[in-house]
Amino acid sequence: MSVADIVSIYAIAAIWAMMMLNVALSIGGYIYIYRCNKTDGSIPPPGGKYPMVSVLVPAHNEALVLKRTVQALLNFDYPKDKYEIIVVNDNSSDNTEEILSELAAAHPESRLMCISTDKVVGGTGKSNALNIGFSVAKGTVIAIYDADNTPEPKALRLLVENLLVDDKLGAVIGKFRTRNRNASILSRFVNIETLSHQCMNQAGRYFFFKLCTIPGTNYVIRRSIIEQVGGWDVKALSEDTEISFRIYRMGYYIKLLPQAVTWEQEPHLLPIWFKQRVRWAKGNIYVMLKNFKYTFDRKAGPMRLDTLYYALVYSVMLTSLIASDFIFLGGILGTIQVKLGGFSSALWGMAILVFIANVMLTLSLERNEFTLESLGLVALMLFSYAKLWVLVVVKAAWDSIMDALFKREVKWDKTVRYVEGQ
Amino acid sequence: MRCNRLAALLLALLLAAPLIPAGAEETELPVPGDVLVVYAEEADRKAGEDNLSAIAQALFSLRYTADFVEAQDAGAVIGQYERVIWCDTAVSDRMDASVLTGYEGMLLALGQARGLEAFGLTAREEFSGSFMGVAEYAFDDEVSFRHSVSVLNAGAFDEPSYQSGVLAASGGQLPLASGSGNAHYLALQDYTDSFSRELLVQEIAQWLWPYDVRMPTYTQHVVLDAVYPFYDPYRLQTLVEYMVENRMHFVISVMPIYDHADYPAMTQFCEVLRYAQANGGAVILHAPNTQNSLDAEALSRQLTAATVNYCSQNVYPLALEIPSEWLFREDLLPLLRRYKTLFLSELDAFSVHAAKEYGMKDYLPTGIQQIVPALKLDETGVSHAARCATAVYLDMSMTEDAQLFSVIDAVKDAPFPMQSLWGMEQAVYTDEGHSLTWDQNTLLVDGAQRFNVYSPTPEGEPFDYKRNEYYRFVANLKNQNQFLIGISIVVLVIFLFLGAQSRRQMHRRFLKRGSQSTGGDQHVSS
Numbered sequence: 001m002s003v004a005d006i007v008s009i010y011a012i013a014a015i016w017a018m019m020m021l022n023v024a025l026s027i028g029g030y031i032y033i034y035r036c037n038k039t040d041g042s043i044p045p046p047g048g049k050y051p052m053v054s055v056l057v058p059a060h061n062e063a064l065v066l067k068r069t070v071q072a073l074l075n076f077d078y079p080k081d082k083y084e085i086i087v088v089n090d091n092s093s094d095n096t097e098e099i100l101s102e103l104a105a106a107h108p109e110s111r112l113m114c115i116s117t118d119k120v121v122g123g124t125g126k127s128n129a130l131n132i133g134f135s136v137a138k139g140t141v142i143a144i145y146d147a148d149n150t151p152e153p154k155a156l157r158l159l160v161e162n163l164l165v166d167d168k169l170g171a172v173i174g175k176f177r178t179r180n181r182n183a184s185i186l187s188r189f190v191n192i193e194t195l196s197h198q199c200m201n202q203a204g205r206y207f208f209f210k211l212c213t214i215p216g217t218n219y220v221i222r223r224s225i226i227e228q229v230g231g232w233d234v235k236a237l238s239e240d241t242e243i244s245f246r247i248y249r250m251g252y253y254i255k256l257l258p259q260a261v262t263w264e265q266e267p268h269l270l271p272i273w274f275k276q277r278v279r280w281a282k283g284n285i286y287v288m289l290k291n292f293k294y295t296f297d298r299k300a301g302p303m304r305l306d307t308l309y310y311a312l313v314y315s316v317m318l319t320s321l322i323a324s325d326f327i328f329l330g331g332i333l334g335t336i337q338v339k340l341g342g343f344s345s346a347l348w349g350m351a352i353l354v355f356i357a358n359v360m361l362t363l364s365l366e367r368n369e370f371t372l373e374s375l376g377l378v379a380l381m382l383f384s385y386a387k388l389w390v391l392v393v394v395k396a397a398w399d400s401i402m403d404a405l406f407k408r409e410v411k412w413d414k415t416v417r418y419v420e421g422q
Numbered sequence: 423m424r425c426n427r428l429a430a431l432l433l434a435l436l437l438a439a440p441l442i443p444a445g446a447e448e449t450e451l452p453v454p455g456d457v458l459v460v461y462a463e464e465a466d467r468k469a470g471e472d473n474l475s476a477i478a479q480a481l482f483s484l485r486y487t488a489d490f491v492e493a494q495d496a497g498a499v500i501g502q503y504e505r506v507i508w509c510d511t512a513v514s515d516r517m518d519a520s521v522l523t524g525y526e527g528m529l530l531a532l533g534q535a536r537g538l539e540a541f542g543l544t545a546r547e548e549f550s551g552s553f554m555g556v557a558e559y560a561f562d563d564e565v566s567f568r569h570s571v572s573v574l575n576a577g578a579f580d581e582p583s584y585q586s587g588v589l590a591a592s593g594g595q596l597p598l599a600s601g602s603g604n605a606h607y608l609a610l611q612d613y614t615d616s617f618s619r620e621l622l623v624q625e626i627a628q629w630l631w632p633y634d635v636r637m638p639t640y641t642q643h644v645v646l647d648a649v650y651p652f653y654d655p656y657r658l659q660t661l662v663e664y665m666v667e668n669r670m671h672f673v674i675s676v677m678p679i680y681d682h683a684d685y686p687a688m689t690q691f692c693e694v695l696r697y698a699q700a701n702g703g704a705v706i707l708h709a710p711n712t713q714n715s716l717d718a719e720a721l722s723r724q725l726t727a728a729t730v731n732y733c734s735q736n737v738y739p740l741a742l743e744i745p746s747e748w749l750f751r752e753d754l755l756p757l758l759r760r761y762k763t764l765f766l767s768e769l770d771a772f773s774v775h776a777a778k779e780y781g782m783k784d785y786l787p788t789g790i791q792q793i794v795p796a797l798k799l800d801e802t803g804v805s806h807a808a809r810c811a812t813a814v815y816l817d818m819s820m821t822e823d824a825q826l827f828s829v830i831d832a833v834k835d836a837p838f839p840m841q842s843l844w845g846m847e848q849a850v851y852t853d854e855g856h857s858l859t860w861d862q863n864t865l866l867v868d869g870a871q872r873f874n875v876y877s878p879t880p881e882g883e884p885f886d887y888k889r890n891e892y893y894r895f896v897a898n899l900k901n902q903n904q905f906l907i908g909i910s911i912v913v914l915v916i917f918l919f920l921g922a923q924s925r926r927q928m929h930r931r932f933l934k935r936g937s938q939s940t941g942g943d944q945h946v947s948s
Binding site (some may be wrong): 009016020027030034037038049077264347350353354357358359361364365367371 | 749755899903906907909910911914916917918920921923924925927931
């Protein structure tokens with residue numbers, strides 16, 4: 001048996017194992033979302049007493065999108081006297097501050113606060129901006145929204161209502177959708193990926209293990225937890241994942257509420273998308289390395305599954321995809337010959353079918369997404385967009401190694417926004 | 423500042439480098455070979471080329487180097503050589519012997535005797551022209567050989583100081599080989615058959631032998647050639663036992679084995695080899711079969727693996743058997759120099775073309791023993807010249823037992839010493855620092871002492887070939903394949919069912935809410 005044969009077996013086994021894991025998560029996620037869709041998600045608190053909520057919005061050069069975001073936040077159907085909006089204008093060089101001043105003047109009845117930082121105290125990333133915003137927040141519940149979000153009016157209310165139901169709930173996260181899905185074929189891909197791999201995966205993990213990872217926006221968290229953990233980790237590029245793991249370790253769990261929806265602007269150009277995803281992957285690698293030790297710690301509870309899952313994705317999944325791509329390319333070029341009998345091309349076809357069906361199942365739960373056009377896009381995605389993930393992780397791993405070797409300061413690369421058509 | 427000056431100086435030197443005249447470079451002049459072979463640019467080219475190739479092979483066998491030059495160009499270089507072979511064997515092209523005027527070195531004339539009167543050699547009237555004759559020659563004291571030969575304008579020395587053999591033709595007789603002073607003459611025109619080639623080796627050795635005493639005779643090895651482990655071990659054992667009983671020294675050239683050195687066929691084979699090498703025999707490694715182009719690194723890896731595998735079975739390949747073309751490959755020479763003794767399976771690569779292209783240089787440094795294939799004078803294939811170490815190769819796959827035994831008997835009865843490879847120093851070095859040395863009766867493998875003794879191996883457990891493991895594995899993969907396809911079908915059915923459910927739910931919600939939007943879609947922009 002040649003090296004190519006052994007590598008092939010490894011790739012096939014790993015890819016199928018990971019795919020079956022995702023199939024299981026999809027089925028669990030489907031059941032959970034299906035059940036959720038039977039209700040509107042609302043659980044009014046006893047006596048209608050809503051807690052004070054501080055909505056934190058970190059914003060660094062977000063002038064292009066921020067106005068729309070603040071207007072959406074002002075439009076929450078949450079009691080107006082029970083929430084404040086704190087926009088952290090984080091060392092922006094554009095006219096973010098001016099826009100915020102105009103908004104505050106236009107809505108004197110609202111509790112809209114703008115904190116502007118300079119390069120001395122700010123400009124070092126989202127975690128730092130959140131910590132600054134948190135330092136002036138008055139709410140017992142903290143809500144986080146990215147500056148490009150337009151949450152639905154009921155989103156905050158639903159999140160808070162669900163948080164109050166169980167004291168063991170540390171945070172409640174909502175669903176996010178792609179606002180600009182028709183901007184380019186890339187944003188169409190991102191829209192499908194957001195629904196299938198992010199939302200469905202979260203729902204599946206919640207259904208089976210009561211595990212969710214905070215997605216960075218559209219979530220509420222107890223103030224007491226932020227105080228206990230000492231704020232967000234300023235070294236983490238994926239501050240959301242990082243704080244999720246700390247919440248788990250404190251014994252809380254995190255709930256997904258798909259009825260609480262926010263719409264956000266996703267990258268519509270490849271360079272912007274690539275930069276954003278590398279940042280996410282670097283953040284996840286950091287969190288994985290920081291928390292992998294808990295995989296073998298029984299006291300860590302169900303989060304062990306998450307650390308294991310992350311480790312599998314960034315090692316087994318990555319290497320198996322690289323191996324399979326190399327073998328595929330080598331086979332075409334005639335430089336690699338796999339002489340292994342036993343596996344048929346029907347299996348390869350089945351893997352593609354399962355992948356497509358898996359994604360389509362997710363889309364079937366959304367309005368206007370389960371279409372023939374989507375079917376074609378999913379098939380195209382498999383051979384284009386999905387392949388980019390390998391490049392993203394390889395680049396992130398390389399950057400992480402270089403950062404560690406040369407003790408480079410971790411930089412927050414802000415996602416570039418653009419003006420959408422109304 | 424100093425750095426700047428130094429940089430400027432270096433830059434100036436670099437810029438000036440192309441201006442330095444090429445003539446300033448030291449040119450290395452080629453070192454002349456031991457012998458200059460002068461020949462005619464003849465019309466009957468093929469026969470002439472074959473003669474020259476025979477000369478090249480004879481000189482190589484005797485480990486002399488040579489240069490080849492046409493007669494018309496010989497005048498300019500002949501003075502640089504102490505030994506000249508004057509090959510005048512062409513019918514259509516007469517060589518101008520005036521280039522030899524004043525030459526005082528050693529001369530060996532082949533073929534026509536015309537124009538060599540200055541050396542005391544005179545063409546005989548009765549041998550004028552081209553015709554067939556019979557040559558009779560005794561390579562040793564015991565057996566005299568007769569052979570039909572072609573003759574062209576032959577002659578004889580007026581006052582020979584040496585003569586050997588007889589050439590009879592046209593009712594007259596001449597010495598087949600003769601000498602007078604520094605000159606030597608062979609009366610044959612064609613040197614392409616075994617008899618003539620053997621004669622050529624014998625007489626070149628005689629011509630070059632500087633002493634009055636008799637020339638030494640060299641050993642002749644009988645080699646069971648290209649023996650594979652899958653050959654019948656009992657047949658090999660029979661041959662080995664026959665030679666052991668006759669107190670012969672012999673060689674077994676084994677094919678390299680890279681894998682499965684623990685298979686019963688291999689261990690049984692090595693059992694016979696261990697018995698042979700402990701009783702007068704020696705094992706050498708046959709060159710790997712290379713169907714594609716030769717690759718030095720691959721060959722080195724193969725030889726290493728084979729040597730290690732045999733040594734692990736206490737079989738010690740003391741030398742390497744190679745085809746002659748390997749000697750013309752510069753990249754293989756470092757590999758060959760890792761061996762103290764090299765057997766050449768043939769000399770085909772020593773054509774006159776190769777000699778002209780690559781030069782008849784000294785391929786192997788002093789200290790490496792080369793053993794060339796014996797020229798077959800009769801059906802036994804045994805050499806009678808013994809002017810260099812030779813090998814009589816027996817092909818076990820082709821030859822019947824009776825033939826094998828007759829050759830073995832012929833070698834046994836030949837009047838030459840039979841020296842064992844264990845009687846000489848041996849050394850083999852392979853990749854990864856592996857070594858096998860035999861020096862002063864001490865055998866070292868990778869520096870650890872081993873002993874060349876034989877003790878029968880007790881019969882062990884039946885060997886598990888694990889032959890079906892791969893097939894079982896593949897069968898298992900097929901099962902896994904079917905299983906995964908089955909799982910996929912189940913998953914697809916489940917997905918289909920769930921998809922239908924969600925569409926139903928979506929439809930119900932749509933009916934319930936009428937045309938009211940769920941709120942989110944209003945954000946979708948195109």
